[in-house]
Amino acid sequence: MNDSHYCPHTPEEIGEMLSAIGVATVEELFSPIPAALRAQTFNLPSGLSEFETFSRMQAIAGDNVQGLTSFIGGGFYDHVIPSVIDHLSGRAEFYTAYTPYQPECSQGTLQALFEYQTAICRLTGLDVSNASLYDGGTACAESAMMALRVTGRNRIIVDGCVNPFSRQILKTYLFNLDVEVVEIAPLDGMLNRAELANVLDDSVAAVLVQNPNFFGSVDDYTALAGQVHTVGALLIASVYPVSLGILKSPGEMGVDIAVGDGQSLGNPLSFGGPSFGFITAKKAYIRNMPGRIVGETVDKSGKRGFVLTLQAREQHIKRHKATSNICSNQGLCALRGLIFLSSVGRQGLADMALLNRDKAEYAKARLAAIPGVTVLQSAPTFNEFTLFLSKPAEAVVAGMLKEGIAAGVPLGDYYENLGQALVVTVTEKRSKKEIDHFAQLLEAALCN
């Protein structure tokens, strides 16, 4: 078939170009590749029309479950996405541009990223943000590596209540380096502070915690920040940005570096990506931050403008001495995050966070009243909480999936001895009716 809609030349134009080059055929242009190196096979299917392609993709999407009522979170959250986000981030001037290397013709992207950095700083209560990272999990690993650079030390303490995927990514990133990762086993769904005190000393580069943590528990790390700083280490907090509508910010707690996943800010679930990670820190650490950073400056006439700044840290200049290997960001997803935060606004984010908590508290009380159900943590929770069931959680979840409800994330895969524990997430999108239905099915599942 003719692919001229993406490769537009006519045979006549190709002929003119070949004669300008001074060769007879396109194939001649590949003559620098010795015959012995040429591909012998290229077993791909023939092409499809646009209509056939889209029909195929619809069929693939149709092979996935439809209409599941979801109470699953675990790092990715089913929140409302205002309609303006698709329309504005769908402006081709944003999504078909690249990294803004040429600031004069990229002020749209650059100003948006500066506004994004501002939103993240205000949300987290910290001083400086980069222009985004890949996702929340890799942002945790990057923050730990940043702390290694800042302190020159080689031990990282990680609370076992941090998302298990983030902890796995951290270990994978560090496995070939001379760095020790110490994990603190959770105590009732919370950081075990006594155990932490036993291992916290001046060899530690950073302590990594999460708020709300993987069990859903909400904590205040203000005192912890003081203890961590006493031994010259950094406190890193991974946070859920929607919760910061109401929860104490990392900056207010004295946290040094805050990270998180931005999916919940206007990005679809999309089977896990793309989303974006954010990283924000106290100003003293800006030169050790990974990734792109946008800064404000002026042009020749004194007019405000924005540029990529502190590029001397980066690999296209420093090569192997660079601060990190990251040369992109999740620009479009970060833009969606900015539009989301600007759409809901100052009070809207607080209202949304409160609504999440109200729904989750209703669900928690409703579910905890079922015989055979207890709430694992005594700590307060935000929009996630952990139930301890009288039966293995995996079997209960599998049974309820058949009824069209994803009841939550069973913890057996992630924690020993927690095979009966289930993390339930309730966002503002879940109705009272759906919660009540969930409760009825759970009660039936546990009574059988």
Add this chain to the structure above:
Amino acid sequence: MQLIYEKSVPGRRGVKLPASDVPAAAPLPASLLRSAPAGLAEVSELDLVRHFTNLSRRNFSVDTNFYPLGSCTMKYNAKVLENAAALFNPLHPMTALLPGGEELCQGTLGMLHDLGGLLAEITGMDEVTTQPLAGAHGEMTGILLVSAYHAARGNKNKKKYVVVPDSSHGTNPASAAIAGYEIITVPTAPYGDMDLELFKKAMTDEVAAVMMTCPNTLGLFNPHIREISEIAHSHDALMYYDGANLNAIMGKVKPGDVGFDVIHVNLHKTFGTPHGGGGPGSGPVGVKKELIPFLPQPRIIKDSQGRFQLEARRPTSIGRTANFFGNFGVMVKAYAYIIMLGREGLIRVSEQAVLNANYIKERLKPYYDLPYDQTCMHECVFSASRQLAHGVHAIDISKFLIDRGYHPPTVYFPMIVKEAIMIEPTETESKATMDEFIEVMIEAAQTAESNPQALHDAPLTMPISRLDETKAAREQNVCCQW
């Protein structure tokens, strides 16, 4: 243009949120609450729409301007790909990880598995993981796979170095350094490829991997690549292929056939997914069978009934390099692109990308120095050294192009070319567009001689003139103050 925060008015909102249908919960203890709501913008929906619409108009983009940014492959991004990706928006990634959840996600798991198979065929590899989230993330993942391979053979402490040519992308040495290796850099020979004799001297049994881009960043294909691979393998070093330039050779050469063991592919380059103003990208990694045991998890396998499953935990795996299955939405677009173009279409993509680059190279050769004057692949690298004699730098030519409505080529990279101007037209541009661009480039060369100040003054047509980058780096104003 004002910042969104400067348009903010207390009490305004841009969206109506759902009302509550449950009782209000007892408040959290004050010690857990923030002292005041975060200082986000407060604007109406129209103010919001106008702000971001007007911001977008301050960008050059592929859909509005020719964007021959070398090495970045700014080809046209088909609109149907956007529609395809949106089909999968509601699916939560944890669904597949729930008990029995794989059966609920056969569409997506199958598509990822098939995409891996297509990429393996295109690159000559045995298996592909889609988990890495960008090209540089793929590089790091690939080098961690190399580490795991050597560690499994008892050589963890012996293998200390990664070898790169000096023409490599800066991410190659940076990724290897992040993964714990020391870097040996091999200079480029006058013929434009890595100096073979110096490479041989650099190779010892302590080298873990050799990272190559082929064609390299000069747009040149290295005819000695198999010999280089054999030398590396004789030292038990693995060959890493930076797939940034794969778009030049689809159907012509498979990296796996010529000795490469690990490869990353930039879906946002070769496979036509949009660059998003800096991301999201996607950097799947392909490996030869010796490295399959080390691939990250979750790994998707096809069972004897043709159903797609997630493999049980495998102790040899390097673990996890990202949360779930990678930048899934980007993979949907790349998959749709590959099945839409098909075998002949992908071959044609490479052929016309190479044709276009050579056409521009030949047409501009009389006006700009071409340090490596050979048949190029998908991009060509000029030097503004002739213009420098008149005090005009590559950056000045860039700014002149902006005034004429062209996004500039990549400049000052590769670093081995003085005043480099790296042009990658891609296959999607018409001859007419390229001819107009060539005329403007010729005009820039002529203006450099006749009126260099005009180039120093450019751009004049943009909302801002050249910016004070030193001030930005010194003051570090990276967020709007209160």
